[in-house]
Amino acid sequence: MTTSERQKPVFRFAPSPNGELHLGHALSALLNHDMAEAEHGRLLLRIEDIDQTRCTPEFEAGILRELDWLGVGWESPVRRQSEHFPEYRAALHALIERGLVYPAFLTRGEVKTRVTAYEAAGKSWPRDPDGTPLYPATDRERPEDERQEMLTSGKKHTWRLDMRKALDLIGELLFWTETGDGRSGEIAAEPEVWGDVILSRSDAPSSYHLSVVVDDALQGVTHVVRGLDLFPATSVHRLLQVLLGLPQPVYHHHRLILDDAGRKLSKSQGDSGIGELRASGMSGADIRRLVGL
Ligand code: GLU
Numbered sequence: 001m002t003t004s005e006r007q008k009p010v011f012r013f014a015p016s017p018n019g020e021l022h023l024g025h026a027l028s029a030l031l032n033h034d035m036a037e038a039e040h041g042r043l044l045l046r047i048e049d050i051d052q053t054r055c056t057p058e059f060e061a062g063i064l065r066e067l068d069w070l071g072v073g074w075e076s077p078v079r080r081q082s083e084h085f086p087e088y089r090a091a092l093h094a095l096i097e098r099g100l101v102y103p104a105f106l107t108r109g110e111v112k113t114r115v116t117a118y119e120a121a122g123k124s125w126p127r128d129p130d131g132t133p134l135y136p137a138t139d140r141e142r143p144e145d146e147r148q149e150m151l152t153s154g155k156k157h158t159w160r161l162d163m164r165k166a167l168d169l170i171g172e173l174l175f176w177t178e179t180g181d182g183r184s185g186e187i188a189a190e191p192e193v194w195g196d197v198i199l200s201r202s203d204a205p206s207s208y209h210l211s212v213v214v215d216d217a218l219q220g221v222t223h224v225v226r227g228l229d230l231f232p233a234t235s236v237h238r239l240l241q242v243l244l245g246l247p248q249p250v251y252h253h254h255r256l257i258l259d260d261a262g263r264k265l266s267k268s269q270g271d272s273g274i275g276e277l278r279a280s281g282m283s284g285a286d287i288r289r290l291v292g293l
Helices: 003-007 023-038 057-070 085-097 108-120 144-152 163-170 208-218 234-244 274-279 284-290
Strands: 010-013 042-047 101-104 158-161 175-178 185-188 198-200 223-227 250-254
Touching: 010 023, 010 223, 023 042, 023 057, 023 223, 023 250, 023 274, 023 284, 042 057, 057 274, 057 284, 085 101, 085 158, 085 198, 085 208, 085 234, 101 144, 101 198, 163 234, 175 234, 198 208, 208 234, 274 284
Parallel strands: 010 042, 175 250, 223 250
Antiparallel strands: 101 158, 158 198, 175 185
């Protein structure tokens, strides 16, 4: 890489290959492409495939094909998260050594049972911005000897951030720079609303939050352009950047493409994919118009 390349702004499009590319992704990819071009920057493509049960090589191939058809070019090589587990593991271990994460043994079902029983008594359990109940304090407060015993016995677990401890350690409000379609300017991060987030899953040595900040730093990303649905998660990303000593990119969270019922498009709802729109005779220019560019 030459010196002038090193100084260029770096954008990235980071889809998960667990379904086909839909109009929401097309908006994100085209915006990244257009903004990178306007800033004479570079555009990287990152395949976020740590969830090996839902991500497939076929979906990845489809994403590459549709992006190419849309006229979105990217630099080689493509970064595939499933090929970089050691980097995420190293970041996790740095946090384990500082006592900022703990092994969490409750299954999703056990948490659900507990929350349901609690709410049956007329009280409400706090939820994160995605509506998921915050993780109970049980494992955070578990005595160290018991924790070690459970780990040694090979009990299945995830690793969670001790949010209170992390915030106490930092001891100051964190901000990020936002230039997107919602609130913009210097945004105060509110990581506490997420509770003890997962940093490593039981089936993969990482999580979305951990991989995304590690990769953005390792790839030298200076501009993160993604949907407004990830605006709240940026609070966690900002906190992890500070804990891990990573640089902070500028964030641009763009409007979402909603379906007729006003819901965000998703693969699971069977929204028509870009491949299907292409097969129906649409052109790349039609897709641009459809997403309002
Ligand atoms: N992989 C995420 C998704 O497909 C995007 C993550 C990001 O852009 O930070 O929704």
